[in-house]
Amino acid sequence: MNAQNPLHGAQAPLAGTSFAALCAPALRQAFVKLDPRRLWRAPVMAVVALTATLTSLLCAVPDSGVSTGLALQIALWLWFTVLFANFAEALAEGRGRARADSLRAGGRGLMARRRAGDGYETVAAAALRRGDVVRVQAGESIPGDGEVIDGVAAVNEAAITGESAPVIRAAGGDRSAVTGNTQVVSDWLLVRITANPGESTLDRMIALVEGAKRQKTPNEVALDILLIGLTLIFLVVVATLQPFARFAGGDLPLVYLAALLVTLIPTTIGGLLSAIGIAGMDRLVRLNVIAKSGRAVEAAGDVHVLMLDKTGTITFGNRRCSAMVKAPGVTTPALAEAALIASLADETPEGTSIVDYLKGLHTLQAPPREDLDVVPFSAETRLSGADWRGARYRKGAVDAVLAYLHLGRDELPAPLAREVEKIAQSGGTPLLVAADGQLLGAIHLKDVVKPGIRERFGELRRMGIRTVMVTGDNPLTAAAIAAEAGVDDVIAEATPEKKLARIRQEQAEGKLVAMCGDGANDAPALAQADVGLAMNDGTQAAREAANLVDLDSDPTKLLDVVRVGKELLVTRGALTTFSVANDVAKYFAILPALFAGLYPQLGALDLMRLHSPQSAILSAIVFNALIIVVLIPLALRGVRVQALDAARLLRRNLLIYGVGGLVAPFLGIKLIDLLLTAVGLV
């Protein structure tokens, strides 16, 4: 294991760690979290804890209607309900905490050489403030997030990205941002620190996965309000039952009322809400994406428009050879041989793609490199190639080759001219190949769309998300690639102003826009977009303007972020629906039991035919507690989001979590009732 790599050092044992190893500390945390100040963050669970306390006290007061044994059991299960919810939260935190701890360990004791006057002083990294300038030399770790203001160096960012190949960081340009806790492996850098302690990338990562520091996201806040509202309604419902019963000439045991209250209020979602949020952020961190706030992740689930850079996201970024066209009267092997020799020494991606293409198609005997007399690309001739055995092989742009051959544009043989025109119209780049002053044919270079990207855009479209391709290409080229990749719209000849204007226009129509970018000129658009994903190897300006940073600098991550955002929302919605639907069965279990003394005829409502009023109430409360444990894996993993349109997704989730929520407790409570009776607990 690489000690320099705390992030991935932590991931490795984590993947290997059994669930059980995470459970032990989580169990301990479940009790620690009984601290009222912590409970208050989840109001529904605070009510349960309060009710549990009350019920525990009531156990000491003899009640003719309830045996002390039963009251104790009810109190115990009420406490279990709280503990199970705490356990779920602790478990979600535990997974992130392990990673956070090792990240922290990497940053601990780090020292920095801070510029002071004309010299440097050595201070603890933790003492650095925004604006401080530090000098970092080969072999040292960069003490905090910052921007290179002088020097060029290779930096190993494995600690954050997991990628072990060093990257070059230099002052100015688009590669000037450095991340704390990464290592300079050559030369030196002068870095201006841009984050105060507690605001760095590392700190953000840690804060995202720790429940206590986590900011609730907007939808979570709204859902919390609804859950509090439901809790209040059920408080009124349960509190008024005693006077109603008195009117009917009876008295209801307070312990039963406590049990009724806890089973009715939405404890399932209330207990798992925070675990869902933490686990969602944890999934994001696993993707190596840092969110500056949970808000951005939720917004990702909401986006209507994705603006994606063509290069690197939709296409591989390099033009590749995809076909060859012979000039009239030229044989295929002749053209292939000439193209191969002209490209062998060309190490640009275009050149190697030509060689790869030819080797895949023909069994050509390539001459050894050292026999070639290489003619590198020059700005003057705009040609490249090689001389071999006295013959001159050249390739280049159409105009350049024609000029080299002293031919006019109209002297191009008609069939070849047609093909060249076709290539240009399809968005490709035509190159001409010549050998010994003779025109042999053309090479079709084109932007190659990444495999599978078309299908992904199709999925997004089904989910109601439009994709807009952003490219500097001319409209013709852009349109051709757009058609091939299956994007919905295109911004050609894009400038930062154009991007910004487009985002504003979409937002004015009420749409949410997500985009990714890296350059300093992307910063305004990243800030304007509702979800802005910056590349970690980009500029500090872009990283600050965006609300998400991808440590792997992979623009396609935006698609994964959207999925995580949606999963987060769907999981909450599904468990809320499940929780509320559960109440129906609980009523049918508890009400007949509760009113058995007042109106025995209400036994007709006991659809489950439970053993006795006592076992009915206990079964309901046991089910209510256990269902939290049963659903913990779902809360942590998240409900998977299919690429379906909203109507189908809704129908599917309603069937599973709505109808399931109605039916499951009927079965569960009956089963628990049978078990409790068999064991003789009631």
Added chain:
Amino acid sequence: MQLHDFGLILAFFVLVLAPAPWLGRYLYRAMEGQRTLLTPLLQPLERLCYRVAGVDPGAGQDWKRYTGALLAFNAVGLVLLFLILVGQGALPLNPQHLPGMEWSLAFNTAVSFVTNTNWQAYSGEASLSYFSQMLGLAVQNFVSPAVGLAVLVVFCRGIARRSTADLGNFWVDLTRATLYGLLPFCLVLALLLVWQGVPQSLHAYVQAHTLAGGEQSIPLGPAASQIAIKQLGTNGGGFFGVNSAHPFENPTAWSNLLEVAAIILIPVALLFTFGHYVGDRRQSRALLASMLILFVLGLGATLWAELRPNPALAALPVEQIGSLEGKESRFGSVASALWAVTTTAASNGSVNAMHDSFSALGGLVPLFNMMLGEVIFGGVGAGLYGMLLFVLITVFLAGLMIGRTPEYLGKKLEAREVRLLVATLLVMPLGVLVPAALAACLPGAAAAVSNPGAHGFSQILYAYTSGTANNGSAFAGFGANTPYHNLMIALAMLLGRFGYILPVLAIAGSLAAKTRAPQGSGSFPTHGPLFVVLLTLTLLLVGGLTFLPSLALGPLAEHFAAVGGA
């Protein structure tokens, strides 16, 4: 059921549904100041109103100013009505020389009419002068549904408009709702009722000598006009004490059909008005479908319960055609059940039979209809804005399941809206359960109940449900005219009215300020069968979860005792 029973139900649905799309469009155009059939006739009058009141019809209001105007208008109306009722003895048009009302009853009555509840803890012919009826109650009978309509229209604008604070002008909405929305319909219905024999007179009561030699006082009054607005404006406060069971209020089978259809004529039409506002007729149809499902289910259950022989008499050697206790024999079980379901589905509260005497389950349906907040068609304006609140709750509950922030017709539901929605969800439990619990355990308050046990509890529950839901119908047998109940029910009525109106206006303000996201395949679908089922189930779930325990202690205990023979 016999052929004419089916005929009544069929005619009812035709009368209510057939003109609704056309009426809905008319109401939309009228409320937005566009040209309608009646514009040439009514516009001069409308302009005169603005000139006299000094209102600039073009000046829009934000939700706070709109709310301020609405509250001021209702406060003034409340005080004025209270003063008229207390001082009617000294006011003209009082041929019977009726004295002023006792203050708690007057307060209760004033609140009742201002809130469109029309709960009557008094008997009209024995307590109210013609002046009180015509210049006191009738005025509120008109303006209280007009206020409801205005609030609905604001809600619609909140959803339809984008990035604005302007929600319209309260005084304009109020004037148009009254002039275009209510007056023409009332005029037509009043004339039809006069034709059927409903009195419209300012003469003193007629003294008659009966054949048996007794003296009888036959009450008269300007009844037809009052009854028209009482039905159309979902008011429900009868001119006479026994409401539409009285032969002068409801003389014939035709008048019965017209009156029962008039209850939900405007509420059904407003569904289509909503569709015009949001520019999507499918939304109207989805809401209509959900309401119809609930209505037909309720009607079916009530008919089933009321057409069954009374189990208590099953052992006796009598042939029973349904349970006829407490029903006007001219109408019978079917017409009574239809009226009971309609009047509680809408927030009308007029009756043509005694709900107290219905079988346990037959009484449960009207009770449950009200407990849902009267959103099955509901009161003029009030029913639909109540239903729209449920739509928003449904969208919020299930909307997350499509992986987006919940939104309705492109408007996002965020913490602020949810907070206001939750406030409206609390209205029914707070208004019904808390005062009912107080009434059940305070010895003086509980004395108003004529029956012990489950039925007595139903009476308490019904009274406070009717008050909070702004229905106004009563389970007879509950002696409501005590200072305690007068004040508590008045409070419940105020809570039930303004506990909805204030959050609704605030939500409208908040929604209007938002942009409207375009609808696409990724948006939550709020039309189509799936949503209809979802909305209906959410309604039943929310209502059921809140009130099942209290229903179990009232009608359900009574029902199972009756069928079990206990």
